[in-house]
Amino acid sequence: MIGSISQAAYALTVAAAAIACAAALVTVVWRHALTIGRFANAIAAASGLTALVTRSIVSGHLPIFGTFENTLTAAWAIMATAAFFSWRFPVAREVWRWAAPWALALLLFGTRFRAEPVPLTISEQSLWVDAHVLFAWVAFVALVGASTLAILRLAGRSPFALAAEDADDLLGRLVLLGFLGLTVMLALGSLYLYVLFAVFWRWEVVETLSLLAWLGYGMIAHARLFYRMGGRRLALAVVAVLPLLLLAFWIWSVFPGTFHFFDIPLVRSY
Amino acid sequence: MGIRGRVTAAYRLLGSRRLSFWILGAGAALLLVWILPFELTGQPEATVESIGSAWAPMRAVYGAVAVATLACTVPRLLRDLARARRWRSGRARLSDDAPILKVALDEAERELSKAGYRTFQEPATVRAVKNAFAPLGGSIAHLALLALAAGLLVNAAAVTNTTTRVTEGQVFTDGALKGDSIDEAVNRRLEGIRLERITPGYFRDMLLFERLDATVLESGRVNTFSLAQPMWLDPITHLSVQDFGFAPRFRVDQRGRTIQDSTIAMSIFPPGSEDSAHLQSTGWTVSAVAYPDYARRGGRDVTMSYNLRNPRLLVSLADPSGEVLARRLIAPGESLASRGTTVTLVGVSRYGTFRLTRSAGLPIIVLALVGLVGGLTWRLLLRRHDVIVWQSGGVVRYDAWLDMEGRTAGRRALENLVQGVS
Numbered sequence: 001m002i003g004s005i006s007q008a009a010y011a012l013t014v015a016a017a018a019i020a021c022a023a024a025l026v027t028v029v030w031r032h033a034l035t036i037g038r039f040a041n042a043i044a045a046a047s048g049l050t051a052l053v054t055r056s057i058v059s060g061h062l063p064i065f066g067t068f069e070n071t072l073t074a075a076w077a078i079m080a081t082a083a084f085f086s087w088r089f090p091v092a093r094e095v096w097r098w099a100a101p102w103a104l105a106l107l108l109f110g111t112r113f114r115a116e117p118v119p120l121t122i123s124e125q126s127l128w129v130d131a132h133v134l135f136a137w138v139a140f141v142a143l144v145g146a147s148t149l150a151i152l153r154l155a156g157r158s159p160f161a162l163a164a165e166d167a168d169d170l171l172g173r174l175v176l177l178g179f180l181g182l183t184v185m186l187a188l189g190s191l192y193l194y195v196l197f198a199v200f201w202r203w204e205v206v207e208t209l210s211l212l213a214w215l216g217y218g219m220i221a222h223a224r225l226f227y228r229m230g231g232r233r234l235a236l237a238v239v240a241v242l243p244l245l246l247l248a249f250w251i252w253s254v255f256p257g258t259f260h261f262f263d264i265p266l267v268r269s270y
Numbered sequence: 271m272g273i274r275g276r277v278t279a280a281y282r283l284l285g286s287r288r289l290s291f292w293i294l295g296a297g298a299a300l301l302l303v304w305i306l307p308f309e310l311t312g313q314p315e316a317t318v319e320s321i322g323s324a325w326a327p328m329r330a331v332y333g334a335v336a337v338a339t340l341a342c343t344v345p346r347l348l349r350d351l352a353r354a355r356r357w358r359s360g361r362a363r364l365s366d367d368a369p370i371l372k373v374a375l376d377e378a379e380r381e382l383s384k385a386g387y388r389t390f391q392e393p394a395t396v397r398a399v400k401n402a403f404a405p406l407g408g409s410i411a412h413l414a415l416l417a418l419a420a421g422l423l424v425n426a427a428a429v430t431n432t433t434t435r436v437t438e439g440q441v442f443t444d445g446a447l448k449g450d451s452i453d454e455a456v457n458r459r460l461e462g463i464r465l466e467r468i469t470p471g472y473f474r475d476m477l478l479f480e481r482l483d484a485t486v487l488e489s490g491r492v493n494t495f496s497l498a499q500p501m502w503l504d505p506i507t508h509l510s511v512q513d514f515g516f517a518p519r520f521r522v523d524q525r526g527r528t529i530q531d532s533t534i535a536m537s538i539f540p541p542g543s544e545d546s547a548h549l550q551s552t553g554w555t556v557s558a559v560a561y562p563d564y565a566r567r568g569g570r571d572v573t574m575s576y577n578l579r580n581p582r583l584l585v586s587l588a589d590p591s592g593e594v595l596a597r598r599l600i601a602p603g604e605s606l607a608s609r610g611t612t613v614t615l616v617g618v619s620r621y622g623t624f625r626l627t628r629s630a631g632l633p634i635i636v637l638a639l640v641g642l643v644g645g646l647t648w649r650l651l652l653r654r655h656d657v658i659v660w661q662s663g664g665v666v667r668y669d670a671w672l673d674m675e676g677r678t679a680g681r682r683a684l685e686n687l688v689q690g691v692s
Contacts, residue, residue, distance in 0.1 A: 122479045126498040165678070176650045183646055187639040195500060195508070198431040198627040200422060200635060203318040205309040208301055215298045219291060225674045226287055257312050267477040269541055269563070269576050 003117075006054035009047045010072065010115075014107050016044035017079065020100035027097060034094065038086055041096035044103065045083040048076035059117035064133040065124060066262045067253040069117075071110030074249075075103040077137045078144060091160045098148045098159065113253065113263055121264060128192035132185055136249070139181025143217065143245050146174035150238035153231075168230035175224065175238060179217040186210060206260040209248035216241035285341035293338055297331040336419055339412050347409035354402045364395075364660055368667040369681065371659060373688065375666055378659045381688050387657065395660040405673060407648030414641030421638050425631030435535040436465045437517040437621040442486075442509075456503050456628070463488045468514045468620040475575040477540060484511040484622050506632045513623035515539040516560050518583055519616040522551050535621035538583075541573045546586075552611055554595070559584040560618070561599070571599060581618040657684055 023037025051072060052063045063069040082099035085092040149171050152159050158167060189207075190200045201207065220237045223229040229237070252260040283289055304325075308318045322328060371378060379389050379396045387398040436442055442460040464487045471481030485494045486501070495501040500510035516538050522530040530551035537545040538560040546557035563575040564582040571582070586597040587606055595608035605614040654673035657680075659666060668688075670680035 118478060119473050119480045122482045122497050124498070125496070129498075169675070169679070180643075180646050180650055184643050187643055191636065191639065194627075194629075194632070194635075195510070196497060198429065198625060198629075200425065203305065203309065203315060203322045205306065208305055208309055212298055212301050212306075215294055215301075219294055219298075222287065222291070228676070255310070257309075264478055266473070267540075269475060269477070269573050 002054050003058050006051055006058060006117075009051035009054060012047040013044050013051055013072070013076070014104075014111075016040045016047060017075065017100060017104045017107055020044060020079075020096060021104040024097040024100050027094075034097075037100065038093070038096050041079055041086070041100055042083045044100075045076065045080040048072065048079060052076055055117055059119060061120045061125075062130055062133075064130065065118065065120055066264075067113040067250075068110045068115045070133075070253075071106040071113075073133075074137060074140055075106040075110075077141045078106070079103045081141050081145070091162075094160070098152065099145075102144055102148070109250075109253075118264075118266070121262075123196055124262070126192065126195075128188055128195070132188040132192060135181045135184040135188065139178045139185055140245070140249055142174050142181060143178035143242075146171055146178060146238050147242045147245070149174065150235035150242075153235040154239065164231065168224075168234055171234060171238065172221075172224040172230075175217055175220050179214070179221050182210070182214045182217060186214060202259065204258050204260075205255060206248060206252050206258045209244055209251060213241060213244040213248045216244055281341060284338055285345060287342065290335075290338045290342060293331060293334045297328075297335065300328060300331060332419070336416060339416055343409050343412040343416075347406070347413070350405040350409060354406060364658065364662075365667075365669060366662075368669045371666040371668045371688065373666065375659060375661050378666065378668070378688060382657060382659075385687055387655070394662070395658065398657040398659075400655045400657075401652040401673075402654055404649065404652035404654045407645045407650075407652065409645070411642050411645030411649060414638045414645055417634060417638035417641060421631045421634030423631075424634055425629045428631060429627070429629040431625065431627050433512060433623055433625045435515075435621045435623050437533050437535055438465055438467050438619045439533075440465055442624070453504070453507070453628070456507050459488075459503055460626075465622060466492070468511070468622045470514055470576070470620075472576050475577070477576065482511060482514060484624070506630060507626070507628040509624055509626050511622045512625050515621055515623070516562065516578070516581075516618050517621040518558060518618050520549070520556060521614045521616050522549060523612045523614065524551075524610060531616070533619065540576060549613070553590050554611075554613075555588045555590075556613065557586040557588070562618075564601075578618060578620065583615055583618065585613070585615065587613060653683075655680060655683055 017040075020037045020040040023033040023040060027033045027037065055063055055069065055072075059065070059069075063073045078099050079096075082096040085095045149159060149167065153167060153171070158164070162170065189210075193202065194200050220229075220234070220241065223237065224234060252258050253263065255261070304327075305318060305322055308321065373381070375394070375396060379391065379398075382396070382398040383389055385400070387400045388402065389396055389398045391397075442463045442465070443457070466485045466487050469481060469483045469485065470479060472478060473480050481496070483494050483496050485492060487493075493501060495509070495511065497510050497512060500508040502508045515535060517533050517535045519531070519533040521528055530549060532549075534547045534556075536547060536558055537543055538558050539562075541560050541562060544557055544559045546555050548554075549556055561571060561573040561582040561584070563573045563577050563579045565572055565574050565580075571584075582599050582601050584597070584599045585606055587595045587608060589595055596606040596613075598606055600606065600615050602615055602617045605612045607613075653675065656671045656673075657668065658670070659668045661667075668681075668684060669677070670684040671677055672680035672683055
C-alpha cells in the first residue's frame with residue numbers, strides 16, 4: 001500500500017515538474033503559464049515530499065541510497081526551495097522558472113537507475129552519513145541556485161528585477177552558503193571515513209572532485225569578499241566551477257570505480 | 271632596500287592574498303591534471319595516493335599553502351583582536367556629504383543600544399559597533415586549517431591500524447591485534463574480550479549486507495558493534511568489524527589418535543571462492559569451497575542462500591607435491607581419508623575481520639574540523655557593523671560600514687534599523 005502511494009507520488013512529481021518546466025518555457029509568449037508553472041512546482045514539491053517520506057517508510061532509511069533516491073531528493077530540495085521562496089517573498093515569485101529545468105533533468109536522469117527500494121548497506125547505517133548527505137544537498141541547492149543566477153547574468157538577464165549590485169550580493173551569498181555546506185559535508189565525510197577505514201582522506205574520484213569544487217568556490221568566496229569581484233567576472237567564475245560541482249555530486253552514478261558507488265548490483269547466491 | 275626592508279617585503283608577499291590565490295590555483299591545477307586523470311583511468315589507489323601525498327610538487331603546494339596561510343592569518347588575527355577590543359568604529363568616517371538622520375543624537379544612541387550595538391559616546395558623536403568579534407571567525411577557520419594539517423601529520427606518524435581475523439569463541443589477543451604501539455590499558459582490555467558470534471544479514475538473500483554485527487563478551491557484559499558503529503576502547507581507539515567469512519574446524523586422526531584439531535579462518539565467502547590452508551600435522555594442504563545453505567537442484571550442488579543453515583564443504587586434500595589425495599563434498603561430522611589419515615570436518619563457524627584503529631592525531635583533527643566549520647559559520651553569518659552618528663551644523667548625519675560588504679551595505683543596514691532616516 002505505502003509502496004503504491006510512493007510510486008504514485010513519484011509519478012505525479014515527475015509529471016508536475018515536466019509541466020512546470022514546459023510552463024517556464026512558454027511564459028515568454030503566454031503569461032498565464034506563470035501561474036500554472038508556479039502551481040505545478042508547488043504540486044511537484046508536495047508530491048515529491050510524499051514520495052520521499054513513503055519511500056523512507058518502505059526502505060527503512062532516509063532517501064540517500066543510490067542514484068534514483070538521490071536524484072529524487074535533490075530534485076525535491078530544489079523544487080521545495082523554489083516553492084518556499086516564491087510563496088514567502090513576492091520578489092522571488094518566479095524563482096520556480098529557473099528551478100524546474102534542474103529538477104526535471106535530475107528526475108529524468110534518475111529514471112535510468114534501479115528504483116526498487118533497498119535497505120542501507122552496512123557502511124551507510126550511521127547518522128554521520130545522514131548528516132553528510134544533508135549538508136551535501138544544502139550545498140548543492142545553494143550552488144545550483146548560484147550557477148543559475150550566474151548563467152542568467154551572463155545571458156544579460158536580471159532575475160527578480162534585481163539591480164546589478166543586489167544580484168552580485170545574492171550570488172555571493174549563495175556561493176558562501178554553498179561553500180559552508182561543502183565544508184561541513186567534507187568535514188563529516190572525513191571523520192566518518194576515519195571511523196570506517198582508519199584514514200581521513202582517500203584519493204578517489206569523488207573526493208578529489210569535491211576538493212576541487214571546494215577550492216573553486218573558496219577562491220570565488222575570497223575574491224568576492226576581499227576584492228569585491230562582481231558582474232560578469234563573478235558570474236563567469238561561478239559557471240566555470242559548475243562542471244566540477246555536477247561531477248562531484250553525480251559521477252558516482254556512472255563511474256563504479258569509487259567507494260561512493262551505491263547502485264550496488266544485487267547478486268543471488270545461486 | 272636594506273635587509274629589514276627585504277624581510278618585510280618577503281613577509282608581506284607570503285601573507286598576500288594574491289599569492290594565496292596563485293598557490294591554491296596551482297594546487298587545483300595539479301589535482302586536475304595530475305591526480306584526476308589517474309583516478310578516472312582506474313589506476314590503483316596506492317599509486318594515486320603516492321602522488322597526492324608524496325610527490326614533490328604536491329608537497330611544495332601543501333608547504334606553500336601552510337606558510338602563506340600562517341603569514342596571512344597571524345597579522346590579521348592580531349589586528350582583528352585589537353579592533354575587537356577597541357569596539358569602536360575604525361572605518362566609518364565623518365564626511366560632509368553623509369546622509370542626514372531625522373532623529374536626535376540621543377534617540378539614535380538609544381535605538382542602536384536597543385538593537386544590541388555597543389555604543390561609545392564622544393562629544394556630539396556616537397560610535398557604535400555590532401558583532402565586533404565577527405572577523406575573528408575567518409582567522410579561526412584559517413588557523414583550523416593549519417591545525418588540520420598538523421593533525422594529519424601526527425596521524426600519519428602515529429596511527430595504528432591493525433586488522434586481524436578472530437573466530438567465534440576466540441579472545442581478541444589470540445589474533446594479531448595486540449601490539450607494542452597500542453596502549454597497555456587497551457592491550458589489557460583486549461585480553462578480556464571474547465568474540466561470541468558474527469551475525470551477517472542479507473537483503474532478500476542477495477549479496478547486499480543489511481547487517482554485519484559482532485557480539486562480544488567482556489567482563490560478563492555483552493556488547494554488539496559493527497562497521498558503522500564501532501566499539502570505542504578509549505577516546506582515540508576503536509574496534510570495528512570490517513568483513514567476515516567461514517571458519518571450518520578440521521580434526522586430523524592417525525591410527526586412532528587425534529594429531530590436530532584446528533579452526534581455520536578461510537576466505538571461502540562468498541560461495542564459489544576457494545581457499546586453502548596448511549595442515550601442520552601432516553604437511554598436507556586442505557582446500558575448500560563452501561555451500562553454506564546446501565541443496566541439490568537439477569543434479570547440481572548449489573547453495574540456496576548465503577546463510578550458514580545447512581553447510582557443506584567441497585574439501586580437497588593434497589600432499590606437498592600437489593597430488594590430490596581426496597576430494598569430496600562433506601557435511602559436518604563427515605570425513606575424508608587417505609594413506610591412513612582421516613580429516614574430519616567437525617563444524618563450520620564464522621570469523622570476523624576486525625580493525626583496531628588508534629590515532630593521537632584524532633583529537634587534533636576533530637578540534638580542527640570543528641574550528642573550521644565553526645569559524646566559517648561565525649564569519650559568514652555575522653558581519654561586523656560599524657556605525658557613526660554625529661551632529662554638525664544643526665543636523666545629525668550618519669555613516670556606516672558593513673564588514674566585507676562595504677559602506678553602501680553598511681548604510682543600508684543602518685537605514686533598516688533606525689526609523690526616520692532620510
